[in-house]
Amino acid sequence: MPVSQENNGGFWNTPKVVYSEQTKAIIRDLMRESNVANSYRQRINSQMSKGEALNASANNDNETTNKRTNKRTSLKKTTRFYRPSRRPRNAILNALDDEPPYRPPPVPKHAGAVEKTRLAHLMAYGEEPKSRTSDPRKLENGRFAFLRRRLQGARKLGPHGSEEDDPCTDEDRFTELIREVKERRQFLDQMRVMGKEDLYKSKVETEISQLVREMELIDMKRSAEMQSTIDDQT
Known part of the structure; x- marks a missing residue:
């Protein structure tokens, strides 16, 4: 039997709402x-x-x-993407002023005996040691004193400040020149080991060349004297 649909509504036929x-x-x-x-x-x-x-x-x-x-x-409004950009010069300078970089005090590469003595005095007394003034003639290196006097044309002074002649002969002077050349070469070798050869090399080599030139003059003088002696005998 077929199911009938009623206009008044039912389970399978819901009523329609009529809107005014x-x-x-x-x-x-x-x-x-x-x-x-x-x-x-x-x-x-x-x-x-x-x-x-x-x-x-x-x-x-x-x-x-x-x-x-x-x-x-x-x-969308709150999300921000970082875009790298260059900071202005004023911002960089202000950042450096706010937090200055740490710079440790310089440390000497080779702390010698003088530096050790200074540090010991500083630790013991809490102050820097006072420098002592000495006679510059006493601090002068004896190896360069004679040559410096000869370059300046000055004679050796005696104990009372008076000039005195050099009593050494050419023979003694030639031997002294050889010894001075050896001393200067040894000095350069020591400076080379300490890494300070460049500070003294040009000066010492100049002095060595002057000493060698003086040795050549003495040798030429000896040769001339020997030749004159031979001529007199003949």
Whole structure:
């Protein structure tokens, strides 16, 4: 037996809602005032035209969508990507002034006996040692004294400040020159080991060449005297 459908409604035939024109106008005004999205307006108009009940979740869906949209907008506003750029000169100088770099005090590469004595005095008395003034003639290196006097054309002074002749002969002077040349070469070897050869090399080599020149003059004088002696004998 076929199932009959009644206009009054039933389990399989729900009754249609009849909306009056006044109700439809009120609903349209409410949608216009609340700024409902077009998709929900079309859904509500379709439900009213078909006589269906209005869905109560439409407003909730709209609020949820608005919340999601606002959340996305806030994320877009707050998200910032770092872009590397050059700092201005003033910002760099201000940063250096605020936090100056640490610079340790310089440490001497080779702390000799003088430096050790100074540090010992500083640790014992808490102050720097006072420098002693000495006679510059006493501090003068004896190896360069004789040659410096000869270059300046000065004679050797006696104990009372009077000039005195050099009593040494050419033979003694030649031997002394050989000894002075050896001393200067030994001095250069010592400076080479200490890494200070460049400070004294040019000066010492100049003095050695002058000493060798003086040895050549003595040798030429000896040769001339020997030749004159031979000529006198013949």
